[in-house]
Amino acid sequence: MTTTTAPLPSPLVLVVEDEPSIASILTAYLERDGLRARQTGDGPTALQLFHQLRPDLVLLDIHLPGVDGLDILRAIRDDGQTPVIMVTALADDVDKLLGLRLGADDYVVKPFSPPEVVARVRAVLRRAVPRPADKEQPPIRVGRIEIDHRAHEALCREPDGRTVPLPLTLTEFRLLACLAAQPRRCFSRSHLIEHCLPESDALDRVIDSHLSKLRRKLQQAGQGELIETVRGIGYRFLPGDAAVP
Numbered sequence: 001m002t003t004t005t006a007p008l009p010s011p012l013v014l015v016v017e018d019e020p021s022i023a024s025i026l027t028a029y030l031e032r033d034g035l036r037a038r039q040t041g042d043g044p045t046a047l048q049l050f051h052q053l054r055p056d057l058v059l060l061d062i063h064l065p066g067v068d069g070l071d072i073l074r075a076i077r078d079d080g081q082t083p084v085i086m087v088t089a090l091a092d093d094v095d096k097l098l099g100l101r102l103g104a105d106d107y108v109v110k111p112f113s114p115p116e117v118v119a120r121v122r123a124v125l126r127r128a129v130p131r132p133a134d135k136e137q138p139p140i141r142v143g144r145i146e147i148d149h150r151a152h153e154a155l156c157r158e159p160d161g162r163t164v165p166l167p168l169t170l171t172e173f174r175l176l177a178c179l180a181a182q183p184r185r186c187f188s189r190s191h192l193i194e195h196c197l198p199e200s201d202a203l204d205r206v207i208d209s210h211l212s213k214l215r216r217k218l219q220q221a222g223q224g225e226l227i228e229t230v231r232g233i234g235y236r237f238l239p240g241d242a243a244v245p
């Protein structure tokens with residue numbers, strides 16, 4: 001087989017799952033789809049492998065013996081934006097997770113079909129890689145916010161002129177970039193799902209959860225209420241009082 005470009009290593013997925021049969025099936029399906037996979041059912045080993053291997057995505061079971069998968073998610077989030085898909089046996093866990101706002105990128109409820117999980121993994125990986133069109137876009141400046149697609153980074157300009165990066169997840173970055181690109185335009189939840197979480201079967205409440213976290217981070221950065229809920233429709237970006245040139 002010939003290729004026209006130098007082959008990049010396939011994305012690496014860290015499978016954290018304590019049921020060996022499930023872990024093996026997932027690993028087999030991921031590898032059959034051309035991904036690389038490593039598996040562990042042990043919390044401390046999971047974190048060790050995470051730091052050592054720097055996987056492109058973590059598939060993380062919530063219920064692990066002796067350790068809470070949510071603590072592993074917290075540790076991964078403290079480290080950065082590595083995409084995480086949470087796996088749970090209980091649909092109720094999804095509500096709990098959304099309530100905790102820990103920033104998982106997607107959720108899978110057992111029992112699941114392995115091909116479906118692989119499709120979710122592929123969808124989240126696609127979102128995580130900046131698309132060429134994104135890189136070509138010039139930075140957006142709205143009020144004190146600057147969105148740099150090249151760097152995949154949102155910055156806040158302080159009154160003294162310093163810029164401070166906003167600690168956003170990839171999904172939050174995409175949502176902010178989408179909303180701020182057209183201030184005052186109202187975006188429906190379905191539009192935001194389609195453009196910011198493509199090929200995910202995310203629910204409206206998932207968008208609400210991401211938006212809620214994004215708003216909180218903007219508030220914590222002293223930016224006030226930049227995103228308005230439009231009842232029954234969706235969201236819009238209002239530079240408002242923050243629109244200081």
Ligand code: CA
Nearest residue numbers: 018061063064
């Ligand atoms: Ca388990």
